[in-house]
Amino acid sequence: IIEVLLIQHHDLNTMASAQFVFYLTCLFLGEMAQMNHLNIPSLVHQDRGFLSANTGDSVTLRCFYRDDILARFYWYKQISGQKLRLISMFHKYETEATFYDEFKSNPRFTLDTEKGKNHLTITDVHTSDSATYYCAGSYSYTFELAEGTTLNVKVDSLVSVHILWGALAITTILSIFQAFIMCVILKRNRSKCKDEENIHYAALKHNKVNRSRNQRNTETECVYSGIKQ
CATH class of the missing domain: 2.60.40.10 (Immunoglobulins)
Incomplete structure (x- = not known):
């Protein structure tokens, strides 16, 4: 029994020594890898x-x-x-x-x-x-x-300034064009209103002349006029 125990104790010591050598080797290789990494320049x-x-x-x-x-x-x-x-x-x-x-x-x-x-x-x-x-x-x-x-x-700040000036110029041109279009539309509406006033005046004048010529007639004559717009 004593001999068996001695053999087991020897085997345990051998395993512990092997593990210690393994850990020591890993530590050494790790240190070498780190040193190599520091010494070798990047590719x-x-x-x-x-x-x-x-x-x-x-x-x-x-x-x-x-x-x-x-x-x-x-x-x-x-x-x-x-x-x-x-x-x-x-x-x-x-x-x-x-x-x-x-x-x-x-x-x-x-x-x-x-x-x-x-x-x-x-x-x-x-x-x-x-x-x-x-x-x-x-x-x-x-x-x-x-x-x-x-x-x-x-x-670039200069580019930003140029962009802002360009946007301002475009906005100004559009505003002027819009105002021009509005003026044209208003002018046309005024001309149309003036023509309609002339038509009404001519119709009234025509009716007045007809009444003056037919004043001696005993019968009353009604004159209707219409304006198509």
Whole structure:
């Protein structure tokens, strides 16, 4: 019995030692992974986290990558609360990039794909361009998304003033046109009333002449006149 107990105690010590070595190995590997993550530079990098512009400006979102590892490069757009939308993709061994969806036929979006660069330029920016833009790169099973650049597009104050002046000018022109139409209508109504007065006067005069000529008649003659309007 004592021998069996010693064997069981030895087995327990062996299991405890194995567990201790396992935990120690996991801890060591975790520390090594963290150190490697801190020491290895990112494969894709965007130089600015925030960019502000006015409507009508041109902006360039700069993205740099390690040319010795990655082969395909992408740009994504994400509006707050929405999913990522693919803007473009190009392969470093190809000469032209591919744009997708509403960006495909939009000349405002262009790429600078020189070696080590994947810069996205947006000309004549609109308020709808306000979003976060992500640069990404991939090779085989490796895919890395950069930290992103948030673009905030504001309405230019001069543009706002021009819009207000334009709206005021249109409103003034419409008011003048309306007043002109009212004057024309009133003038026509006055002319019509004057013509009707002349018709009534002519009818009364005609009746008066008839009465003067028939004063000697013993019978009374009634004259009726009607005016059709």
